[in-house]
Amino acid sequence: MKFAFHVSPNLQSKHSTQMIMRDLTIGLLIVFAASVIYYFTAWGAAYGLQALLLLVCSLITTFVCEAVFAKVKKQDIKSTITHSFGWVTSIILVMMCPISIPPYAIIVATFFAIAIGRLVFGGFGFNIFNPAAVGRAVIFASFSGATTNLVTSATPTGVLASTFSWMPGTEAALQSYLDYCGGWGSLLLGTYPGAIGETFSLLIILVGIFLVVRKVIDWRIPVFYLGTIFVITFVIAILEGVESYYGIPGWLWYPALHLLTGGVIFGGVFMLTDPVTAPTVPSGRIFFAMCAAALTVLIRLKGNLPEGCLYSILIMNTFTPMIESALDRPQLEQMKKAWIMIGCAAVLSLCVSFYAATTVRRVNAPRTIEKTALASVAAVEEVL
Numbered sequence: 428m429k430f431a432f433h434v435s436p437n438l439q440s441k442h443s444t445q446m447i448m449r450d451l452t453i454g455l456l457i458v459f460a461a462s463v464i465y466y467f468t469a470w471g472a473a474y475g476l477q478a479l480l481l482l483v484c485s486l487i488t489t490f491v492c493e494a495v496f497a498k499v500k501k502q503d504i505k506s507t508i509t510h511s512f513g514w515v516t517s518i519i520l521v522m523m524c525p526i527s528i529p530p531y532a533i534i535v536a537t538f539f540a541i542a543i544g545r546l547v548f549g550g551f552g553f554n555i556f557n558p559a560a561v562g563r564a565v566i567f568a569s570f571s572g573a574t575t576n577l578v579t580s581a582t583p584t585g586v587l588a589s590t591f592s593w594m595p596g597t598e599a600a601l602q603s604y605l606d607y608c609g610g611w612g613s614l615l616l617g618t619y620p621g622a623i624g625e626t627f628s629l630l631i632i633l634v635g636i637f638l639v640v641r642k643v644i645d646w647r648i649p650v651f652y653l654g655t656i657f658v659i660t661f662v663i664a665i666l667e668g669v670e671s672y673y674g675i676p677g678w679l680w681y682p683a684l685h686l687l688t689g690g691v692i693f694g695g696v697f698m699l700t701d702p703v704t705a706p707t708v709p710s711g712r713i714f715f716a717m718c719a720a721a722l723t724v725l726i727r728l729k730g731n732l733p734e735g736c737l738y739s740i741l742i743m744n745t746f747t748p749m750i751e752s753a754l755d756r757p758q759l760e761q762m763k764k765a766w767i768m769i770g771c772a773a774v775l776s777l778c779v780s781f782y783a784a785t786t787v788r789r790v791n792a793p794r795t796i797e798k799t800a801l802a803s804v805a806a807v808e809e810v811l
Contacts, residue, residue: 522624
């Protein structure tokens with residue numbers, strides 16, 4: 428019989444699961460509150476109330492699913508709900524959705540996120556896939572038609588993917604895109620319609636720094652995820668000869684455009700860092716994040732989907748047990764194998780860069796894009 432063990436010292440963290448989830452909940456609610464305030468002030472009370480209604484529907488569905496699960500398992504309902512932290516999944520799921528999603532869709536998505544994404548595996552701590560990502564995938568696959576009447580038909584991510592093929596290669600082309608979405612400041616502050624909580628990039632970064640300082644999330648995952656996306660798109664910009672924008676080199680503004688558009692910052696801070704579905708070994712987390720970044724860029728530039736973050740997370744979740752198994756060995760042997768794996772992830776990233784650069788053609792001419800304003804408040808009131 429073969430025994431594998433790790434020698435001392437063995438460190439214990441003073442951070443309990445309750446403390447970690449409390450800080451994570453506070454960070455998520457800060458971003459959600461900022462988004463609600465934006466919709467209240469920019470689009471009217473009906474939109475702000477719609478965001479709150481979606482959260483309430485998701486939370487109620489979560490608590491009902493967990494109560495039924497506790498009843499079936501003959502466990503204490505209150506203890507099960509308070510120790511499963513399902514509200515974190517609900518908040519993340521709602522923040523990933525557009526404001527136009529109807530309540531019935533968020534209820535169905537929450538059921539799949541909690542019941543299928545978590546409870547069928549045994550509850551909190553046993554799930555393979557990120558539950559919120561499972562719920563969002565259900566919405567994307569089954570309710571996409573129900574989310575195009577207000578916002579999602581003309582989000583900056585959709586326009587950049589469909590109109591510019593993720594490659595506005597000249598100053599004029601980029602300017603036409605920025606005129607549509609409100610400029611760099613709008614991309615940074617999230618002052619445009621889209622997913623409820625994914626757009627306020629600056630606030631998400633600040634909250635992410637807070638969570639890193641509090642040791643709620645591991646800094647390696649967001650840093651290597653976003654850093655790898657930057658490096659891949661940096662290489663693509665050089666190979667494609669992306670032009671400067673008012674003196675800003677193309678190899679600088681093009682990676683920034685990828686980071687500020689869509690949900691990569693939100694995904695890197697709040698989703699990839701999920702302690703249950705991410706590897707526990709620090710070097711494994713680096714490999715995990717780098718591979719997710721390569722998949723994100725590959726799906727964006729070569730897939731039929733406007734956003735690659737969601738599916739890159741779900742794909743890498745399937746490899747987490749394999750990563751854990753590969754690095755479950757004595758320290759010196761583990762580090763040697765970890766460096767090999769990280770090197771392979773770096774090679775994969777470069778391959779994605781060269782492949783995308785040779786197959787994607789930049790858009791040089793400016794595009795005239797009609798701004799599709801949000802539908803009337805009455806349209807939202809119909810789903811309220």
